[in-house]
Every structure is written in structure tokens, then in C-alpha cells.
Amino acid sequence: MVTNISHSAEETHALGEVWGRAATSGLVIGLSGDLGAGKTQLAKGIARGLGITDRIHSPTFTLINQYETGRLPFFHLDLYRLETPGQIIAAGLEEYFHPLGITVIEWAERWPDAFSRFKSRFRQVRIETLNETDRRITYEDFGG
Numbered sequence: 001m002v003t004n005i006s007h008s009a010e011e012t013h014a015l016g017e018v019w020g021r022a023a024t025s026g027l028v029i030g031l032s033g034d035l036g037a038g039k040t041q042l043a044k045g046i047a048r049g050l051g052i053t054d055r056i057h058s059p060t061f062t063l064i065n066q067y068e069t070g071r072l073p074f075f076h077l078d079l080y081r082l083e084t085p086g087q088i089i090a091a092g093l094e095e096y097f098h099p100l101g102i103t104v105i106e107w108a109e110r111w112p113d114a115f116s117r118f119k120s121r122f123r124q125v126r127i128e129t130l131n132e133t134d135r136r137i138t139y140e141d142f143g144g
Contacts, residue, residue, distance in 0.1 A: 006135045012038045012127075013045035015137065019123075020049020023102050025072055026121055030108025033127030038135050039106045042127065046104055047074050058106065063091055073101030079110035 006012040019029070029046065031039040044056040050070035059065040059078040067074040075096045082088050088111050096103045108124070121143040128136040 001138055001140045004137045005130075006038070006137055008133055009038065009041050012041045012135060012137070013048070016042040016045020016047075017049035018045075020046040020070075020102075023050065023072065025101055026099060027123065028097055028099065028103045028105065028121065029123045029125060030105045031125045031127065032107070032109045033135075034129060037127040037129050038137075039127060042125070042137070043076055043104045043106065046102065047076070050074050050102065063093065064096065073099070075099055075101060075103040077103065077105045079105060079107040082110055085111045085113070 004015055006015060023046070031042060033039050040056075040058040043058075047054075047056045047067060047070065050072055052067045052070035052074055054067050054069055056067070056076065057065060059076055060080055063078060063081070065076045067076070077093060077096055079088060079093075082091060088094070096105075121141070123139050123141050125137065125139040128138075130136055
């Protein structure tokens with residue numbers, strides 16, 4: 001498990017950019033953390049690292065936003081409004097767990113067994129709020 005301490009939203013964004021530049025097709029990144037912890041900020045950085053210049057919005061109400069302008073397609077999901085794996089399946093989101101591109105999932109803990117079921121390359125990320133500006137970002141990579 002790797003741990004980073006971010007001292008600002010800009011540092012969280014910069015970490016995401018590094019991940020986006022290094023990402024290869026098929027990667028799924030699951031983000032967990034409280035409201036306001038920085039999940040969307042990290043997702044925005046990943047998108048920038050992929051070369052996406054579109055404005056990145058949290059898909060809280062749409063469930064998914066797709067961006068095709070970078071070097072790889074970017075699928076940004078938000079499971080906050082879905083409470084069970086059955087709701088996720090009914091919403092048709094399973095295909096994004098083995099993407100032809102990169103998928104970032106906010107509130108990934110809403111479907112705890114999804115990543116073992118789909119055998120995707122998966123980065124599990126936990127963002128903890130330490131104080132008003134500082135975040136502990138821990139992650140671990142799974143799969144091939």
C-alpha cells in the first residue's frame with residue numbers, strides 16, 4: 001500500500017495527473033472517501049493527465065460522464081446515489097468495470113465485490129481528510 005499526503009487541492013490534482021499520464025487502457029480506479037475529501041479533484045487530475053481538456057464535472061446526478069478527447073477514453077462514474085449492487089447492475093454500469101479506456105469510480109465502496117468479480121486492473125484508493133487542507137491518499141493496485 002502506498003501513502004501520499006496532499007496539502008492542497010492542487011497537490012491532489014497533480015497526483016491525479018501523474019496517474020493519468022501513466023495509465024493504460026483497462027485500468028479501473030476506485031475512489032473512496034467522505035464528502036469533500038477530494039475524490040473529484042483527483043479524478044480531474046487523472047483526466048488532465050490523459051490529455052482531456054474538457055471541463056470535468058462530478059457525475060453525481062447523471063451517474064456517468066464520458067470524455068473522448070484524450071489519448072484514451074475516460075469514464076467517470078459516481079455511485080453515491082446507488083445503494084446496492086443490484087441498482088448498479090440495473091443502471092447498466094457493469095461494462096465500465098472492464099473498460100476500453102480508463103474508468104474512475106467515486107464512491108467505489110458502494111459495490112465492494114465488483115472488482116474481484118471482473119478481474120480488471122484495479123487501483124483501490126482511500127482519501128482521508130486530515131484537516132481543512134490536508135488529505136491522506138492511500139492506494140493499492142490489484143490485477144494484471
